[in-house]
Amino acid sequence: MMGYRIKVENISKRYKLGARSASYQTIRERIMDSLTRPSRGLHQQRDTGEDFIWALRDVNFDVAHGEAVGIIGRNGAGKSTLLKILARITRPTQGSVRLRGRVGSLLEVGTGFHPELTGRENIYLNGAILGMTRVEIKARFDAIVDFAEIEQFLDTPVKRYSSGMYMRLAFAVAAHLEPEILLVDEVLAVGDHAFQKKCLGKMGEVAEGGRTVLFVSHNMGAINQLCPRSIWLERGSVRDDGQSATVIGHYLASNYRGEASIKFKPKPDKVAQFLRVRLLDASGRETAEFPCGVSPQVEIGFEIKQAVTGAHVACIVYSSSGTHLFSTADDDMDPSRRGLRNPGEYTARVSLPVEQLNVGTYHIAVGIGVPGIEVFDRQEALSFSIIDTGDFGTMKEAGRRQGLLLVQARWTYE
Amino acid sequence: MKARAVTENSIQPTIPEVLIGPANHSMRSVFSDLWRYRELLLFLAWRDVKVRYKQTVLGAAWALLQPLLTMVIFSVIFGLLAGLPSEGIPYPIFTFAALLPWQLFSFALNMSSISLVADQNLISKVYFPRLVIPLSSVLAGILDFAISFVVLLAMMLILRWPFSWRLALVPVLVLLALATAMAVGLWLSALNVQYRDVRYTLPFITQFWMYATPIAYSSTLIPEKWMALYSLNPMVGVVEGFRWALLGKTEFAGVSLLISFLVVSVLLLGGLRYFQHVEDIFADVI
Known part of the structure; x- marks a missing residue:
């Protein structure tokens, strides 16, 4: 009680x-x-x-x-x-x-x-x-x-x-x-x-x-x-x-099934929405697995349906336990993108600078909106794995190191 | 800190349990809910009043100008040109005394009919008894009425028209006009949620209704055998009542008023029932 x-x-x-x-x-x-579906009226109650x-x-x-x-x-x-x-x-x-x-x-x-x-x-x-x-x-x-x-x-x-x-x-x-x-x-x-x-x-x-x-x-x-x-x-x-x-x-x-691309259903009432997200390697091939030290490329297809200003497209990376590692947005390095965006389909590509990420599975979410004001669309998109390729450069047994990062630090002696 | 103390105390006593199920409505819960949300009712009415003449040059003067201009037009067309009889009352006050309750009614009817759709963001985001919305927009018309009522009294003073004890009937008539607007507004506002056709039929309903009400003319023009049917329009009793209370001369429209009262009661009860029946789906279809 x-x-x-x-x-x-x-x-x-x-x-x-x-x-x-x-x-x-x-x-x-x-x-x-x-009129066009006369049977409907009679059986409306039936599911x-x-x-x-x-x-x-x-x-x-x-x-x-x-x-x-x-x-x-x-x-x-x-x-x-x-x-x-x-x-x-x-x-x-x-x-x-x-x-x-x-x-x-x-x-x-x-x-x-x-x-x-x-x-x-x-x-x-x-x-x-x-x-x-x-x-x-x-x-x-x-x-x-x-x-x-x-x-x-x-x-x-x-x-x-x-x-x-x-x-x-x-x-x-x-x-x-x-x-x-x-x-x-x-x-x-x-x-x-x-x-x-x-x-x-x-x-x-x-x-x-x-x-x-x-x-x-x-x-x-x-x-x-x-x-x-x-x-x-x-x-x-x-x-x-x-x-x-x-x-x-x-x-x-569960959200991420090791696929390298995903498409999203169109939603008619949104100002802007994602169409697809793909993971690519440096040569443009779709893959969800990357060796240590390599930067995954994320290709984001989206559609803007009504002209907007001040919007940005962001990509968020999580660890497998849900820790938010970082977010990056298309206007970070180019403030001019905060200006007017006209309706149309766009394809953006970002290279994730995660050369130092340790072996493991990571999740990507994408978002589009006006920061601090409105989120037009947000999708849990894909996941990628950083895989153990044995040695990493001159580093021995790189895949067995603990920690989120896999760093190559220079050691010196006096 | 003070704010916290307020709520901490209110948690302690027996916590009422709210049960949300597929459907539970009784008439009694309607009124107790309305009572609990009376402050919101007044706030929404206050908002409507406050916002009405914002960003207009003339502001609240519009509350006056609307009936005054209509009175001038009616006086010229129906009084001067058509020469309609006004039972020995100067035509301008004859029609102005009728325009007042009419404008109160038509304003309340129009505002309440579109009210639910106008406040759809409230309906799909917050819970409160939905009845508050049409009711508050009906109430919001009272201020406009009060302003033009003062002007009518001033006109009567200037024309040295005698005041009488019959003025005491005015509040009752105002209530009846509001109840009529509410009764029809309940039906139309709920229908408008599902069928936006209502918005487009409203001007015709209002116009037709106005001609079916003795505003520009006197109800003595209506042939005796049609009088019973004519009186089914609740506004006939209200408007005739107004003329009687303010200007005398005309006969007391007791029968019309009684019919008005009965018709409004039936419409209002039916409207409440219908409203209750459909309010559960407002948030899903609006």
């Missing part, structure tokens, strides 16, 4: 195919539909399996008081649907959820901000939308303004804010919600580095304060740091549930 904050019992969620992306029908379309998609299927788990749990899984695995059900935005088709305590959700910061209203007015409005009473907002007002660092712009309409200021204010309001159960979906992807650190700190505080946190993210490092436990969703079901380090390890390993 006691103990749990969230009890998820056998929930399933069914979506009508197309209902989510094709947003709405006009009455004419509905009528035409029933033939072709018109529906199960976003979640028989999901079960409990989350205890004060627990912080990471939710991981590929795009479309049902993570966001799960949070939406817990946040009461949509109902499960089957099963039930029991919640003890007020639920606060950061599914997207800045929900309900009105561009014409001032920062001060938006704090009150947004607070009320997120479920705070006026008294509570008043009590936290100064803390919110402090956190967002926007004091001198309090009485400026937020449409005049820079996007960074806007995001900071939005997150600040949400972060001061202090509910008993906090649902977070990727909001840490906003703001500059210093602000992100502040947000992570704030979330850690929330978890330590005895509140329950569910955290959906692609950032394995952040999940590992904040959540002792993780649940891995795959195609709507719980694939693994346990200690974060273990679950993340399983997840990363």
